[in-house]
Amino acid sequence: MSRDVSRASRTSLCGDSTSSDCELPNASPLTAAATAALARPASSTQADPVDVAGRVDSPCNNHGADSRTSTAEALVSKSCSERERNPQFSMYKLPIEEQFDLIEKEFSTIEASTMNPRLYNFATSNANPAKNRYINVLANEETIFPPACSPSAVTTKSGPKLSTSDSTPSRASVTLPSIKPLTFTAQKMWKAAGQRLLGTLRGSTSPSGARGNEEFTAGGVTKERPQWYINANVVDMSVEPVFVASQAPVQECIDDFLSVLYSCEVTLVLMLTELEESGFVKADRYWPADSTPADSIESFGNMCVYRDQQDPYTYDAAHQLVRRPFYMRPSADPSARAHRVVLYQYVGWPDRGVPDSTESFEELLRIIRDHVAAPSPPREPAAGPEGAVPSSVAPSNGVDNSAQKTESTTGAGRHTPPVFVHCSAGIGRTGTLIGAYTAIKLTEAGLLTNTSIQRIVTEMRKARFGMVQRVEQYMFLYMIVLQHMGVDGRKFSARMQPRADLYNMRWMEAKQKALLEARAAKR
Numbered sequence: 243m244s245r246d247v248s249r250a251s252r253t254s255l256c257g258d259s260t261s262s263d264c265e266l267p268n269a270s271p272l273t274a275a276a277t278a279a280l281a282r283p284a285s286s287t288q289a290d291p292v293d294v295a296g297r298v299d300s301p302c303n304n305h306g307a308d309s310r311t312s313t314a315e316a317l318v319s320k321s322c323s324e325r326e327r328n329p330q331f332s333m334y335k336l337p338i339e340e341q342f343d344l345i346e347k348e349f350s351t352i353e354a355s356t357m358n359p360r361l362y363n364f365a366t367s368n369a370n371p372a373k374n375r376y377i378n379v380l381a382n383e384e385t386i387f388p389p390a391c392s393p394s395a396v397t398t399k400s401g402p403k404l405s406t407s408d409s410t411p412s413r414a415s416v417t418l419p420s421i422k423p424l425t426f427t428a429q430k431m432w433k434a435a436g437q438r439l440l441g442t443l444r445g446s447t448s449p450s451g452a453r454g455n456e457e458f459t460a461g462g463v464t465k466e467r468p469q470w471y472i473n474a475n476v477v478d479m480s481v482e483p484v485f486v487a488s489q490a491p492v493q494e495c496i497d498d499f500l501s502v503l504y505s506c507e508v509t510l511v512l513m514l515t516e517l518e519e520s521g522f523v524k525a526d527r528y529w530p531a532d533s534t535p536a537d538s539i540e541s542f543g544n545m546c547v548y549r550d551q552q553d554p555y556t557y558d559a560a561h562q563l564v565r566r567p568f569y570m571r572p573s574a575d576p577s578a579r580a581h582r583v584v585l586y587q588y589v590g591w592p593d594r595g596v597p598d599s600t601e602s603f604e605e606l607l608r609i610i611r612d613h614v615a616a617p618s619p620p621r622e623p624a625a626g627p628e629g630a631v632p633s634s635v636a637p638s639n640g641v642d643n644s645a646q647k648t649e650s651t652t653g654a655g656r657h658t659p660p661v662f663v664h665c666s667a668g669i670g671r672t673g674t675l676i677g678a679y680t681a682i683k684l685t686e687a688g689l690l691t692n693t694s695i696q697r698i699v700t701e702m703r704k705a706r707f708g709m710v711q712r713v714e715q716y717m718f719l720y721m722i723v724l725q726h727m728g729v730d731g732r733k734f735s736a737r738m739q740p741r742a743d744l745y746n747m748r749w750m751e752a753k754q755k756a757l758l759e760a761r762a763a764k765r
Contacts, residue, residue, distance in 0.1 A: 497543025673709030
């Protein structure tokens with residue numbers, strides 16, 4: 243069983259993200275009230291969405307639901323009161339074309355304020371060109387994961403080295419005298435998220451004592467850690483869990499990728515791409531192959547992986563989801579403690595587009611919620627297929643109890659491990675999923691406003707360059723929110739792609755005109 247082949251029926255979308263030389267304004271982060279509400283532990287089930295505000299449902303119409311009610315219809319019947327609980331979100335009351343006018347204006351503003359690579363520091367990415375899948379998608383230094391240095395030493399006295407390109411990040415860089423305003427916000431984000439994530443490092447003495455890539459403690463002995471690089475960034479949206487947005491690892495850094503998952507005890511990885519799409523390689527396999535015997539061990543550099551014999555790979559055809567639980571450990575140490583990861587691969591999301599099914603997308607959101615709410619099972623004590631202890635198997639109701647929580651070695655309490663999300667570049671589909679999860683949490687807390695989605699995407703782009711890459715992906719965030727609020731989104735859904743196509747066509751025309759004018763000016 244393999245679902246790693248490309249789907250020839252897909253049609254590609256034209257155009258890339260726009261860029262601009264505009265400076266980034268000091269966009270407002272999530273409000274203090276939102277942060278406080280969203281920081282509460284979630285206690286959700288498959289049937290009920292996470293409700294961080296502790297609301298009591300009001301009676302509402304069932305919208306004609308029957309025994310065959312879909313996920314979307316169920317959400318409408320269960321969340322009809324969300325509109326009353328979010329009075330500051332009212333854009334859906336406008337005529338449909340005016341809604342899209344506002345959304346397109348928001349996206350243009352985000353593009354103009356965040357797509358100038360001179361605003362960002364890509365030092366570590368520039369130093370690892372062979373490990374970048376795309377030369378124009380690099381990791382922001384201030385939120386890079388794993389950290390290249392301690393959070394307090396993100397920048398040097400001489401200032402960061404920033405990309406000189408006005409359109410895409412380049413390997414050439416110059417030293418500017420000061421950090422752009424966004425860097426301060428991103429640095430604060432890393433200090434909050436980095437301390438929590440560093441506290442999960444296997445064998446670390448304390449979160450505050452961890453020094454990222456510089457050193458780690460194992461068996462009471464401090465050792466120098468290899469300089470792992472995976473082109474990934476921490477994306478902390480003041481909700482649980484903390485996300486790590488990553489590119490699909492290339493062959494040259496698969497062992498780095500597995501080492502990071504192992505060291506940080508990551509238990510959930512969401513993959514939003516196929517290995518090949520439209521004849522192009524979009525990702526490289528880092529898990530035991532689907533055809534690999536259950537007792538076979540496969541090595542990727544310094545790490546090896548093998549399947550969970552008690553929990554086989556499965557394919558959910560209804561949601562186009564492949565579930566792959568597997569173990570990993572260092573190749574050089576057969577006695578090392580094994581670590582279990584559950585990888586979900588969604589194969590119904592075309593590159594530069596939106597998901598084929600909102601129900602499949604809702605399933606991804608449910609997987610994240612269940613991961614946060616899941617109890618913490620004991621760690622695996624043995625390495626190798628022959629010594630692996632059977633782990634929790636997903637029950638018939640679809641809830642995956644195998645997701646783990648780790649406990650800080652300081653004893654300060656439990657931490658939900660970071661959730662790794664990657665597509666191919668780690669910005670378009672990845673940003674859309676993280677942004678939707680954040681927007682829904684705001685909706686459930688009654689804190690959504692007309693500017694929330696714009697602020698969410700702006701904040702995500704401070705953490706990772708280019709998050710939510712396409713205008714149709716930005717529109718999709720609104721569609722998911724409308725669905726959760728119980729708004730009839732049929733008109734919105736029908737107009738979304740035509741409006742996106744028109745936007746992309748205008749953008750291409752404007753880009754072509756600018757190029758012609760630039761050439762004429764040089765003559």
